[in-house]
Amino acid sequence: xxxxxxxxxxxxxxxxxxxxxxxxxxxxxxxxxxxxxxxxxxxxxxxxxxxxxxxxxxxxxxxxxxxxxxxxxxxxxxxxxxxxxxxxxxxxxxxxxxxxxxxxxxxxxxxxxxxxxxxxxxxxxxxxxxxxxxxxxxxxxxxxxxxxxxxxxxxxxxxxxxxxxxxxxxxxxxxxxxxxxxxxxxxxxxxxxxxxxxxxxxxxxxxxxxxxxxxxxxxxxxxxxxxxxxxxxxxxxxxxxxxxxxxxxxxxxxxxxxxxxxxxxxxxxxxxxxxxxxxxxxxxxxxxxxxxxxxxxxxxxxxxxxxxxxxxxxxxxxxxxxxxxxxxxxxxxxxxxxxxxxxxxxxxxxxxxxxxxxxxxxxxxxxxxxxxxxxxxxxxxxxxxxxxxxxxxxxxxxxxxxxxxxxxxxxxxxxxxxxxxxxxxxxxxxxxxxx
Ligand code: NIG
Ligand code: FE
Numbered sequence: 497x498x499x500x501x502x503x504x505x506x507x508x509x510x511x512x513x514x515x516x517x518x519x520x521x522x523x524x525x526x527x528x529x530x531x532x533x534x535x536x537x538x539x540x541x542x543x544x545x546x547x548x549x550x551x552x553x554x555x556x557x558x559x560x561x562x563x564x565x566x567x568x569x570x571x572x573x574x575x576x577x578x579x580x581x582x583x584x585x586x587x588x589x590x591x592x593x594x595x596x597x598x599x600x601x602x603x604x605x606x607x608x609x610x611x612x613x614x615x616x617x618x619x620x621x622x623x624x625x626x627x628x629x630x631x632x633x634x635x636x637x638x639x640x641x642x643x644x645x646x647x648x649x650x651x652x653x654x655x656x657x658x659x660x661x662x663x664x665x666x667x668x669x670x671x672x673x674x675x676x677x678x679x680x681x682x683x684x685x686x687x688x689x690x691x692x693x694x695x696x697x698x699x700x701x702x703x704x705x706x707x708x709x710x711x712x713x714x715x716x717x718x719x720x721x722x723x724x725x726x727x728x729x730x731x732x733x734x735x736x737x738x739x740x741x742x743x744x745x746x747x748x749x750x751x752x753x754x755x756x757x758x759x760x761x762x763x764x765x766x767x768x769x770x771x772x773x774x775x776x777x778x779x780x781x782x783x784x785x786x787x788x789x790x791x792x793x794x795x796x797x798x799x800x801x802x803x804x805x806x807x808x809x810x811x812x813x814x815x816x817x818x819x820x821x822x823x824x825x826x827x828x829x830x831x832x833x834x835x836x837x838x839x840x841x842x843x844x845x846x847x848x849x850x851x852x853x854x855x856x857x858x859x860x861x862x863x864x865x866x867x868x869x870x871x872x873x874x875x876x877x878x879x880x881x882x883x884x885x886x887x888x889x890x891x892x893x894x895x896x897x898x899x900x901x902x903x904x905x906x907x908x909x910x911x912x913x914x915x916x917x918x919x920x921x922x923x924x925x926x927x928x929x930x931x
Contacts, residue, residue: 515573516553516924518581518898524549524561525587525905526872529887534805534877535869537830543865543905551586553894553924560890577926583901584918585908588887589658590849590871590897593878594762594786594809596663596696596840597652598645598679599629600636603841616816616843617740617768625842626700629666633676641679642686649687652839652847654928656917658895659876659885660689660847661762661836663734665696670719673697677729688922690893692879694762695721695730698742698750713746717753725757731880732783736764737773744772751780762878766790767812778802784834784878788821789813796829805878807834808870810855811844823860834874835867854912864905894924 524546552559606624619625662680667673680693697716705712724730733754737747751761760783765773767787774795777785784805799806808821823833835856839847856867876886884893898919920928
């Protein structure tokens, strides 16, 4: 692989200085959150907003904002671009804290098997699902994986995503897991988005280890993790701790080892059963536990006050036709709720966070305010970037969405399927514009 190869990409990183003044903003949403790392329970009901506002971006950062009644001095800024946002809302770009967007092939044929009645677990048992992708990744070149993933990043930027976590987990051999993680590293170097990498060696049990999965866990612990740590390729570690996949004991072994390297967990938990995944995640101080369809009183009790972000993945539950995680009960219990896309070829083939907003409201009965909190500041926390992203605050990274002219935030989840985003600024620079 030659990382010097120049590939024509939709956008490039640029260091040119510029400032952007966005004026006449109908409503500036999710402001003044600096003292909040995340929002829990009743706090999620509220979205601080300034109507008739301006917002000034200076290079990578949010410089200042306020009401149009007190307009800022801008003489000091050279290279100032001014945008008239009359009728438009401005909000922080979405943070998508759970994706698998590096993958070699789409899996729509299996999806038809699903329509015809096979379950996710049955498809996995016959070597489909994650193992199908793991086979394809052996043949995929790093360049092709990189180019495809860059296109997907471009696509989700157009829907308003500004930060994203990307997992490995379609490798399932040391060599292929490293291949995936190196691709993610290259994405970090080439994309303007904020990207976090997650090592998910324990995503599925390869066929040859069925019935003796502890031997596969041995490889994850003794071979993969040391190699990943050596190259400093993972911000986080993940395990699919669920029925038919990895047990609590397997998970503990992996998280113990990861802790030796100082790698914090984010866990796939309780998607298919009351797996104990939430409890083991909290025990090992996971930054998030994700999926959570099987969450009861016991799990909520463990999560309360823990620092582990309960993260629901509406796309996967919707696409697989599963039951929905109890979002409202969690908030009533005083818990925070984050929502991410789970963009992947098997259970959620879309990374459109606007669709997640709609699902939050339609399927989980969350208000637009709760849904926006769940997809901005709470997912920023679940990415470990809440000090930098997820709200409009002075000094934070300027990842900003300007919507098309719309009546108010209610329209965002309501008009499902439409792209309501007009312009996207990433690190203070124009990254995408939709018609
Ligand atoms: O988050 N639950 C496990 N892993 C993914 C699915 C990955 C796949 O099927 O390719 C998920 O849904
Ligand atoms: Fe996932």
